[in-house]
Amino acid sequence: xxKIVIDAEKCNGCEICINICPHKLIRLxxxxxxxxxxxxxxxxxxxxxxxxxxxxEMCPQVAIKVYR
Numbered sequence: 265x266x267k268i269v270i271d272a273e274k275c276n277g278c279e280i281c282i283n284i285c286p287h288k289l290i291r292l293x294x295x296x297x298x299x300x301x302x303x304x305x306x307x308x309x310x311x312x313x314x315x316x317x318x319x320x321e322m323c324p325q326v327a328i329k330v331y332r
Contacts, residue, residue, distance in 0.1 A: 266315020274327035275303035281319035
């Protein structure tokens with residue numbers, strides 16, 4: 265089981281992490297960060313995150329940390 269933390273202020277809403285997550289646990293927020301981007305959010309109420317770190321590896325803003 266894994267967990268990710270997304271730094272909303274670094275995120276530019278590119279959606280790469282949304283598309284790469286095999287369990288579709290990341291979504292775009294309705295809120296915006298201080299830079300004016302809709303940032304991504306991690307939601308995993310059923311603990312499906314495998315902690316594979318694909319999202320973090322693909323993030324061009326280095327806004328995601330993975331915990332296993």
